[in-house]
Amino acid sequence: MYMANKKKAAALVAPLAGDLLANATDLYIRVSTTEQAEEGFSVEEQEARLRSYCDAYGLIINAVHSDPGYSGATLDRPGIKKVIADVKAGRCKKVIVWKLDRLSRSQKDTLILLEDVFLENSCDFVSIMESFDTSTPFGRCIVGILAAFAQMERENIKARTMMGKQAGLKEGNYYSGRTPLGYKYERQANGKRALIVDPLPAQAIKEMYRLYSSGRGMAEIGNYIREKYGLFLNLGRTEASGAVSRVLQNPLYCGRVRYGSNEYEGKHEALVTPEEWQAVNNNILSNRKEYNRKYVKSDGLLSGMIFCGCCGARMSILKIGGSGGQRIKKYVCYSVSKASRAMIKDPNCTNRRGYYPIEELDAIILEEIKKLSLDPAALDELVAQSEAEPEPAQELFADRMAELEKQGSRLLNLYQTGVVELEEVQERLSAIKEERAKLQRTMEELEPAAKLPKAAAADRLSSFAAIMESGDGEAIYNLVHSLIEKVVVYKKDVTIHWKFC
Secondary structure (H helix, E strand, O other): OHHHHHHHHHHHHHHHHHHHHHOEEEEEEEEOHHHHHHOOOOHHHHHHHHHHHHHHHOOEEEEEEEEEOOOOOOOOOHHHHHHHHHHHHOOOOEEEEOOHHHHOOOHHHHHHHHHHHHHHHOOEEEEOOOOEEOOOHHHHHHHHHHHHHHHHHHHHHHHHHHHHHHHHHHOOOOOOOOOOOOEEEEEOOOOOEEEEEOHHHHHHHHHHHHHHHOOOOHHHHHHHHHHHHOOOOOOOHHHHHHHHHHHHOOHHHHOEEEEOOEEEEOOOOOOOOHHHHHHHHHHHHHHHHHHHHHHOHHHOOOOOOEEEOOOOOEEEEEEEEOHHHOEEEEEEEHHHHOOOHHHOOOOOOOOOOOOEEHHHHHHHHHHHHHHHHHOHHHHHHHHHHHHHOOOOOHHHHHHHHHHHHHHHHHHHHHHHOOOOOHHHHHHHHHHHHHHHHHHHHHHHHHOOOOOEOHHHHHHHHHOHHHHHHHOOHHHHHHHHHHHEEEEEEEOOEEEEEEOEO
16 A cells, blocks of 8 residues: 555656756856946846746746956856856756847857757747847857857946046056056046055165166076065066066157057156166167177078978978087978977978988078179179069958858858757868968969069169178178078979069
């Protein structure tokens, strides 16, 4: 009798449990700091309205997850991660939000949540303000459309924020995610933050400028500041030297704020005078030029513009064994040396004998420039040849790029209308992206560089003898790069592509 009653009770409870699970609902709430401050959104208000909706429709609340102060730009939010976990574990069969943009302001993220999380796990999604749910085909279609508008609004917010930032910079305000060394933020009467001097670090900043002006090196200054002021304790010798360099070159310390290539007069107190800052930076620039004069030639005159004539890859400098156990610096194709996987164009490149000692190849290039400087007729001939050469057929690659763009758009349209699955779309989009990247690299390599007028080339060639006599490595390097577009080497054949038009 007892067992029979127990079975009957279990039979009655089973459908009841199923109904409870079918109505189990997660509420998700999000409000960014800006929205809360400017538009009056609040976590409490959203939760109250979501609970009222559940009461009206007889839904059982499984959990309430919120992300206060989080932007909807990404899914890197603790609350939304808990929602995803509940859905995948089967703890809820419905997720409800107040507005669609509470879920995400990214169209891509919204569609991923919809397809890969909610629908994949038989969980419906409801947005109260837009009055739809994904239990119907129309609701799924509307989600895709509104997600696009949510993303557009996010981009508009970003644009408005950038405009406000630019206006603030022109007024002298400082914007950065980090508080600059030597200053701290203080809340003003108008509620805005302003930079004020932090006495001890500010004294360290002033001492950095004084020490560098007296001839101390940046690494030495970094160690001194670490020991005296306790700054840069978590940095090694090289990193501390870099930190000192950044401080010395930051115009903030002479009372200016920088945005891109522009500088504006700042509202904050300067730690050094503009004259002191300029003197230090002139010295840094001078030292950098001195370094270039000493070392740039030893790294090869053709650095950055020498290519393999077999596979088209760039060539780098390696030390190759020579006679008597000596190691000689030579230009070697990246596809042959395998020194950088990203730079390999063809692992089967046959240019394995294209090992030119840098001194030997540099001498060949300088000799060709010398010939042109002594023979104006040779320059005329080269210019005439370059004018007769046809330009690369860039339009073929441009047409293919446009076709790939159309294919990508068609795929996204098919996905949004439910014709193709997400996995298929991702796989085909990945292939399109890879082909586009390859085409872009090819187009960049084929893009004709701005040609050097014949008169300008003749003028530069006329200075060749004087520059060579001076022995100024930087000037020689600059002259070579101003005259030559690239040098192509295949085994022992060397082809110079000049910049003349």
